Amino acid sequence: MKEQEDKKFQRAIIVSAILHLVLLGVFFLGFPSVFEKLPEEQDVMTFEILPISELSNVKNENIVAKKAIEPEKSKEVKKSATAKKQDPTPVEPKREEKKEAVKEEEKPKDAEKIPEKEPLKKEEKKKEPEKKVEPKIEPKKEPKKEIPKPKAKPKIAPKEDDSIDSILKNLEEESVGTDSKILKKSNAEQLEGTKKTRGMEYNEDSPLSITEKSLVKSQIEKNWRPPVGNQNLKDVRVMLHMTLETDGTISNVTVIKIICPPNSDATCKLTAESAVRAVRQASPIENLPVDRYDVWKEFNLLFDPSFMDQ
Amino acid sequence: MKRLFLAIFLCIFPLFSLADNTINVTRGTVDPIPIAINNFRGVDPADTKIAQDVIAVISNDLKGSGIFRPISSAAFIESKIGTSHTPLFAAWQQINANLLLNGEVTKTASGKLQVKFILWDAILEKQLVSESFELSEKLWRRVAHKIADSVYSKITGYDGYFNTRIVYVSESGPYLKRVKRLALMDQDGANHQYLTNGSDLVLTPRFSPDGKKILYLSYKNRIPQVHILDLRSGKSQLLGHFPGMSFAPRFSPDGEYAIMSIAKNGATNIYEMNLRNKKVSQITEGGASINTSPSYSPDGKNIVFQSDRHGARQLFVMGRNGSNIQKISFGGGSYAEPNWSSRNFIAFTKVSRSSGFTIGVMKPDFVDGQSNERLIASGFLVEASSWAPNGRVLVFTKGSRNKGKSSNGLNRIYTIDFTGYNERIIPTPSDASDPDWSHVID
Numbered sequence: 121m122k123e124q125e126d127k128k129f130q131r132a133i134i135v136s137a138i139l140h141l142v143l144l145g146v147f148f149l150g151f152p153s154v155f156e157k158l159p160e161e162q163d164v165m166t167f168e169i170l171p172i173s174e175l176s177n178v179k180n181e182n183i184v185a186k187k188a189i190e191p192e193k194s195k196e197v198k199k200s201a202t203a204k205k206q207d208p209t210p211v212e213p214k215r216e217e218k219k220e221a222v223k224e225e226e227k228p229k230d231a232e233k234i235p236e237k238e239p240l241k242k243e244e245k246k247k248e249p250e251k252k253v254e255p256k257i258e259p260k261k262e263p264k265k266e267i268p269k270p271k272a273k274p275k276i277a278p279k280e281d282d283s284i285d286s287i288l289k290n291l292e293e294e295s296v297g298t299d300s301k302i303l304k305k306s307n308a309e310q311l312e313g314t315k316k317t318r319g320m321e322y323n324e325d326s327p328l329s330i331t332e333k334s335l336v337k338s339q340i341e342k343n344w345r346p347p348v349g350n351q352n353l354k355d356v357r358v359m360l361h362m363t364l365e366t367d368g369t370i371s372n373v374t375v376i377k378i379i380c381p382p383n384s385d386a387t388c389k390l391t392a393e394s395a396v397r398a399v400r401q402a403s404p405i406e407n408l409p410v411d412r413y414d415v416w417k418e419f420n421l422l423f424d425p426s427f428m429d430q
Numbered sequence: 431m432k433r434l435f436l437a438i439f440l441c442i443f444p445l446f447s448l449a450d451n452t453i454n455v456t457r458g459t460v461d462p463i464p465i466a467i468n469n470f471r472g473v474d475p476a477d478t479k480i481a482q483d484v485i486a487v488i489s490n491d492l493k494g495s496g497i498f499r500p501i502s503s504a505a506f507i508e509s510k511i512g513t514s515h516t517p518l519f520a521a522w523q524q525i526n527a528n529l530l531l532n533g534e535v536t537k538t539a540s541g542k543l544q545v546k547f548i549l550w551d552a553i554l555e556k557q558l559v560s561e562s563f564e565l566s567e568k569l570w571r572r573v574a575h576k577i578a579d580s581v582y583s584k585i586t587g588y589d590g591y592f593n594t595r596i597v598y599v600s601e602s603g604p605y606l607k608r609v610k611r612l613a614l615m616d617q618d619g620a621n622h623q624y625l626t627n628g629s630d631l632v633l634t635p636r637f638s639p640d641g642k643k644i645l646y647l648s649y650k651n652r653i654p655q656v657h658i659l660d661l662r663s664g665k666s667q668l669l670g671h672f673p674g675m676s677f678a679p680r681f682s683p684d685g686e687y688a689i690m691s692i693a694k695n696g697a698t699n700i701y702e703m704n705l706r707n708k709k710v711s712q713i714t715e716g717g718a719s720i721n722t723s724p725s726y727s728p729d730g731k732n733i734v735f736q737s738d739r740h741g742a743r744q745l746f747v748m749g750r751n752g753s754n755i756q757k758i759s760f761g762g763g764s765y766a767e768p769n770w771s772s773r774n775f776i777a778f779t780k781v782s783r784s785s786g787f788t789i790g791v792m793k794p795d796f797v798d799g800q801s802n803e804r805l806i807a808s809g810f811l812v813e814a815s816s817w818a819p820n821g822r823v824l825v826f827t828k829g830s831r832n833k834g835k836s837s838n839g840l841n842r843i844y845t846i847d848f849t850g851y852n853e854r855i856i857p858t859p860s861d862a863s864d865p866d867w868s869h870v871i872d
Binding site: 343345347348386390394422427 | 451452453454455456457458459460461463497528551553554585586587588773822847848849
């Protein structure tokens with residue numbers, strides 16, 4: 121009697137175990153995606169391009185040229201334009217529209233999946249995104265765009281290309297450039313590449329790009345020796361105005377403002393001198409894109425020695 | 431109307447974008463500044479030798495400060511020397527010289543040595559300093575130090591400290607039977623001389639503000655007592671007659687008073703003596719506690735000292751008359767040997783279990799029991815720090831671990847920038863400890 125029960129029990133356990141295994145198997149086979157890394161992250165990259173290029177203010181010329189070609193596009197975009205903007209500084213309206221347009225095209229599909237955290241990742245990855253974007257965007261876009269605007273496609277395709285193998289591509293075709301590309305390119309190439317599509321009216325007021333800022337910054341910081349150890353040094357600020365020539369030579373430096381804590385005139389004077397010396401020594405500033413001379417021909421430098429906190 | 435608004439907008443808009451075009455420079459370098467110290471021209475060819483000696487001393491001073499990096503003269507392109515021409519700045523920029531020092535040496539009719547120099551800013555292409563010094567030829571090192579001082583103060587904003595001397599305790603002999611003598615030298619180790627013969631144990635020499643007298647502790651009468659030594663006459667005498675030990679002496683900033691500790695009846699308190707009428711007044715009162723190592727604030731109104739009144743040794747500040755005692759050190763471990771600088775920092779020695787012996791710097795003003803100490807040097811037995819007159823550089827003793835019973839290399843004196851950079855040994859003929867830095871010599 122007991123043996124029989126034991127046997128029954130054993131069988132039941134075996135059956136149960138088998139069923140469990142089957143269930144597990146179904147689970148593994150049926151939901152492979154649970155164990156895989158979701159590809160969604162790539163979508164993040166599409167956003168990453170935006171803030172960089174927006175701040176960099178590099179692509180704007182093309183938009184001017186294209187504006188005429190795609191009026192419907194900008195209209196459509198205007199509605200959703202403000203929703204996702206991360207950078208509050210309006211570099212210039214037209215450019216943003218264009219970018220939103222790009223976003224728009226890629227977004228609908230992924231919109232629901234994209235989690236909120238994306239903006240955070242923005243800073244971490246600046247270079248990778250461009251590479252990753254390419255495979256993703258192309259398949260998505262082609263089927264989608266056919267109907268509303270056939271024109272948009274050829275325009276965006278070259279962009280993806282040049283963000284990857286920027287140097288190899290035929291420069292005339294390039295309408296949109298990215299930051300990293302400009303870094304790599306020599307001034308001459310740069311000039312050649314963008315000359316044709318350049319819209320005159322925008323460059324005047326557009327701010328320096330991140331790339332240009334960091335170029336100048338690094339070259340000046342290398343030469344700046346603040347008067348270490350002087351009283352109240354960390355509270356001193358010196359603002360210089362500088363004028364550059366096309367080859368990056370600094371033609372004029374003037375101290376336009378000194379913020380000076382009380383009783384530290386000597387420190388302020390020394391700091392200002394050290395700043396002017398640093399600028400003079402850094403001349404000529406190298407690798408600034410010649411075609412954007414209008415933008416960087418004059419700018420201000422704020423010297424902040426607080427890192428020397430003693 | 432619309433047009434007007436548009437016009438206004440167009441006027442204002444570029445202003446905003448200008449503000450946008452500001453780059454923040456938030457990092458710099460602390461590398462030493464490259465300076466080209468050109469050969470000084472000897473007006474009489476016979477002076478060429480002394481001109482070379484002068485620039486060697488200048489170069490050594492500036493390099494030792496850690497702020498400058500003299501460029502090797504082999505790299506110089508311009509061959510013109512002297513002070514009567516405007517340098518070819520491009521040639522100096524080429525070798526990356528930020529500063530250029532040109533000079534000229536002459537002997538005046540009265541037989542004195544006259545050195546004229548110009549410090550050029552090779553980058554801004556302008557003259558920074560032009561001065562001339564005249565001293566007897568024997569004092570040529572002092573002339574060189576003065577020139578280095580000018581360069582240093584023009585560039586750093588701090589007074590120079592090269593034209594100064596250091597008094598210290600020179601040690602020799604076996605570990606258990608050290609002979610200690612007072613010794614005096616220039617801040618760079620030159621002009622070294624002994625002040626005592628080593629028959630008595632001596633400690634803690636301290637300069638008077640004018641650099642002409644030295645207070646020190648001597649065991650001459652078998653018990654430690656404070657003596658005063660006149661450098662000109664070379665004579666020393668006991669300072670006051672106290673029943674017990676007197677030690678830890680120091681001059682007041684005006685040189686009129688001496689402050690010291692006197693141990694009496696199991697308590698050690700701080701006393702101040704008027705050096706003119708020898709009148710003594712007691713400043714601290716404390717049951718059985720030890721109050722010692724007093725040091726005046728630069729204005730002479732306050733005194734910092736160490737005391738064990740709350741248990742472990744900590745630092746306190748009080749008024750000149752002993753009023754308003756406030757604790758200023760709050761860290762673990764014990765604090766000793768405070769020394770108030772001309773720039774209102776207090777250097778001290780701190781001994782703690784976690785970091786051993788360290789030299790630290792703090793501001794005497796503190797907020798809510800939070801001291802702002804910063805430890806700048808550490809090592810086996812670092813102690814006895816003293817400020818250079820400019821309040822930027824410290825000199826201190828650093829010991830090395832006892833190598834058996836070796837008689838040399840036990841401790842030496844070092845200088846360090848109060849930022850903690852640029853620790854350097856001062857060359858001394860034998861072991862050295864307890865340094866004190868003089869004021870600038872006139």
